[in-house]
Amino acid sequence: MIELKKINKVYDDGFQALKNIDLTFEEGQINVLIGPSGCGKTTTMKLLNRLTDYTDGQLLIDGKDIKEINPIELRRRMGYVIQSIGLFPHMTIYDNVATVPKLLKWEKLKIKERVKELLTMVNLSPETYMTRYPSELSGGQQQRIGVIRALAAEPSTILMDEPFSALDPISREQLQDELVRLQKEIKKTIVFVTHDMDEAIKIADQIILMKDGHIVQKGSPNEILANPVNDFVREFIGEERLGTTVSLPPIGELMRKNYLSISTNLSKQETIDFMVANQVSELPLVDEQGGYKGVISLYKALKSKQTNLVELADQSVVTVEETTDVNSIMEQFLQTNPIIPVVSEQNKLVGVLETSKLLDAFHQIFKNKSGVA
The missing domain is CATH 3.40.50.300 (P-loop containing nucleotide triphosphate hydrolases)
Incomplete structure (x- = not known):
C-alpha cells in the first residue's frame, strides 16, 4: 500500500x-x-x-x-x-x-x-x-x-x-x-x-x-x-457519460448463501439423481473443506463418460468475491453461466449469484430511473 x-x-x-x-x-x-x-x-x-x-x-x-x-x-x-x-x-x-x-x-x-x-x-x-x-x-x-x-x-x-x-x-x-x-x-x-x-x-x-x-x-x-x-x-x-451508469447492490445483498452444492464424495450417478430431484441444471462442486472445485453441468454429466467429478467440473466459470464490484463487470456476468460462484480469498464457496436475480435487480433499477410503476 x-x-x-x-x-x-x-x-x-x-x-x-x-x-x-x-x-x-x-x-x-x-x-x-x-x-x-x-x-x-x-x-x-x-x-x-x-x-x-x-x-x-x-x-x-x-x-x-x-x-x-x-x-x-x-x-x-x-x-x-x-x-x-x-x-x-x-x-x-x-x-x-x-x-x-x-x-x-x-x-x-x-x-x-x-x-x-x-x-x-x-x-x-x-x-x-x-x-x-x-x-x-x-x-x-x-x-x-x-x-x-x-x-x-x-x-x-x-x-x-x-x-x-x-x-x-x-x-x-x-x-x-x-x-x-x-x-x-x-x-x-x-x-x-x-x-x-x-x-x-x-x-x-x-x-x-x-x-x-x-x-x-x-x-x-x-x-x-x-x-x-x-x-x-x-x-x-462529459454529459454524454453521465446518467448512463446503473448502480447495483453489493454482491452480499444479491447472492444466496445457502445454495445447493455437490460434494466431491458423491458418485456421478448420485450427482445426476440429486440434480434431477432438485430440478437444477448446474451446481457448484465443493470438497470436504468447502473448497470450490468448479461447476457441474447436468447436461455434461449425462453426456460424458467421465466419472471423476473434479475432472467433470467446469473450472472456467467466472467466480467472484463478496467485495467484487458487480457494476463494473455486469456485462461479463450476463454472458456467463446461470450461476456465478462466490468464493472467499481462500477459494471456499460462500454463496452463489444467479444471473436471473442480477437481471431482476437491473430491471428494477431501470424501472425506478425511468419512473415506470
Whole structure:
C-alpha cells in the first residue's frame, strides 16, 4: 500500500504543483490519475519512484518512509511504462525484457523462464519474438513488451505514464483489455496516468481526478459517474457519460448463501439423481473443506463418460468475491453461466449469484430511473 499524507510540491521558481495531497493507492488495484494538462497527475506519479521529490508531507510505501529507501533500489522495485515505450533498439526483445533481472543478478535459467512466461502472458510466442528487435514489431506489440519489461523483476508496484496514448484506437483498446485481463492474474498496485476519461472508466478500480494541484474527486468509476461533486467534474466527464451508469447492490445483498452444492464424495450417478430431484441444471462442486472445485453441468454429466467429478467440473466459470464490484463487470456476468460462484480469498464457496436475480435487480433499477410503476 502507498500512502501520500499532506503532500506539497513547490518548484524553485515558486510554482506549487501539488497542494495538500492525501491519497492512498491500495494493493492490487488499478489507480488512475486523470485531469487536464498541468493538474499535477504526472508529478504525483513521479514522487513514487523519486524522479522528483516533494517539498513537505509524508509518503509511505508499505508503512516505510520513501526517503529512507535508496532511490536506485526503489526504482528497481517498481515497474515503469512510459508513452514512448523506451525499448532499447539495439537489443533483442529477450534482452529488453531481461534488463532489470540481469541488473539484479538473477540466474540465467530463471531469467529465460521469466521472459518466456511473460511473452506467453501477452500472447506473443517466445520462440518467435525473443530474438526479434523492436523495429520488427508493430507499435502495439512494442508496447506489450514495454508492459512485460516492467513486470519482469516481479515488482509490487507498476507506474504507467500515458502508456497507450500514442497508439491507434484499435491497438489502444486491445491493450486496455489486455491490462485489465493481466491485472486479474498479477494483482499488482498500478498507478496509471491518462488524460482520457473513457480509458479511466474502462480500466480503473479507483479514479483520482485532479485540477490545479488539488484532488477534486476520487472513487470508483461508478461512484464518480453517479455522483460528480461539482461542475468541473461534470464537464470533465462529459454529459454524454453521465446518467448512463446503473448502480447495483453489493454482491452480499444479491447472492444466496445457502445454495445447493455437490460434494466431491458423491458418485456421478448420485450427482445426476440429486440434480434431477432438485430440478437444477448446474451446481457448484465443493470438497470436504468447502473448497470450490468448479461447476457441474447436468447436461455434461449425462453426456460424458467421465466419472471423476473434479475432472467433470467446469473450472472456467467466472467466480467472484463478496467485495467484487458487480457494476463494473455486469456485462461479463450476463454472458456467463446461470450461476456465478462466490468464493472467499481462500477459494471456499460462500454463496452463489444467479444471473436471473442480477437481471431482476437491473430491471428494477431501470424501472425506478425511468419512473415506470
